[in-house]
Amino acid sequence: MEWPALWLTLRLAGITAILLLLLGTPIAWWLARTRFRFKSVVEAMVALPLVLPPTVLGFYLLLLLAPDGAIGRLWQYLGGGPLVFSFSGLVIGSLVYSLPFAVQPLQAAFATLSHGCMEAAATLRAAPLDRFLSIAVPLARPGFLTAAVLGFAHTLGEFGVVLMIGGNIPGRTRVISIAVYDQVETLQYRQAHLLSAAVLMLSFVLLFAVYTLNRRHRHGA
Amino acid sequence: MTRPRQRLFALLLTLLPAAAHAGEVYAAVAANFAVAAGQIGAEFQRQTGHVVHLSPGSSGKLYAQIVNGAPYEVFLAADAERAQSLERDQLAVSGSRFTYARGRLVLWSTRLKKVDADVLRAARFNHLAVANPKIAPYGAASLEVLNQLDVSPAVRARLVYGEDIGQTFQLAASGAADLAFVALSQLRSAAGETAGVYWLVPSSLYPPIEQQAVLLRRGEHNAAARAFLDYLRMPAARAILARFGYLATNDGS
Secondary structure, X not given: OOHHHHHHHHHXXXXXXXXXXXXXXXXXXXXXXXXXXXXXXXXXXXHHHHHXXXXXXXXXXXXXXXXXXXXXXXXXXXXXXXXXXXXXXXXXXXXXXXXXXXXXXXXXXXXXXXXXXHHHHXXXXXXXXXXXXXXXXXXXXXXXXXXXXXXXXXXXXXOHHHHHHOOOOOOOOOOHHHHHHHHHHXXXXXXXXXXXXXXXXXXHHHHHHHHHHHHHHHHXX | OOHHHHHHHXXXXXXXXXXXXXXXXXXXXXXXXXXXXXXXXXHHHHHHOOEEEEEEEOHHHHXXXXXXXXXXXXXXXXXXXXXXXXXXXXXXXXXXXXXXXEEOEEEEEOOOOOOOHHHHHHOOOOOEEEEOOOOOHHHHHHHHXXXXXXXXXXXXXXXXXXXXXXXXXXXXXXXXXXXEEEEXXXXXXXXXXXXXXXXXXXXXXXXXXXXXXXXXXXXXOOHHHHHHHHHHXXXXXXXXXXXXXXXXXXXXX
């Protein structure tokens, strides 16, 4: 069993999910409330990773993260090591790759919040941040849950991008999907079966949990 | 039949023999040989009318596909072992196997000013790309070079793996990796000029890369597939091989 690959993948998915919530919440909040004329441009950009082939994303990321690339250079200027072929590089790639899976559920959740509640709180002199934390966040809880789990699960399933920017380094960038690919290519079907079954079960449990919890929330509300 | 229809019919008739003669060959080709095979295939098509369709990849990956019934008719591997085992397992036509080229390994960089064994020993780089040694013969040869040079564990920690020699090449071409072990043939690819500096790895540092071709079961009754394999041994094809930096073989011609 490829324990290092499994652990690495869970770590990558976990960190990505947390960062996605931090990054996706303001974007989703803004998208849900803005009257900005070019809002659709931003929405389309956020949704791009849904339709772009992972090879296209991987190709651009490779160039951007390379030592001479814009992000790679900035990162090293800020004191970081080389980004490409590193865990940090994978996290950046995963953030881009899974962004729509976090932003879209959040945006949908924020969009359904009643303006009445927020305005009532405003007349009671609740500060904007307070209004957001004590009203919007609890009401949008299912959206947060969906965003976190989908961000996590989608990163779990990442393959093409990692194949192009990871470098298949055991323990550092060799995630489960790459390990399975390697095992299949070297005809080690027994190991491939083990790992694939583990991923299948994990993914199912995750999605099952989301649907169950969201249903309960809806019924409870 | 009206006159125009007759004429069309006659026209179609004249086209028929050509259509019957122009065969097709589906070839799985090791990534290092992809560009050379493309040129040889084009020349072959010009002379015979047969069309060669190439599917490049690492030898190990293509091997796994063939074992699982991929519809290739010819396999141009980057090693001898995989062609041999296909022949042994009767997935290839026995007696059809031969060495079509002997490959050469180079250490290449688009970022460093100079490349040689000392750069490796001194670990003066961030990342060294090699092809996945489990499925790519050039990758296995690259690791053998590192063993022979007795490089430190620090160097090994800087290895990154390309899926095949094609991706490995691209990792260095994009500058993402400082160095890469690639095939000389890739540097001599169709474009002609490739930027960067390289070190031709002495052949004493790795076992010979015997690239073998084999006729697969699916191609047994395809005259075009046999013709293509024969063509690989002919002077026209061997001239192209030499241009790409492959060493001559005793096996061919």
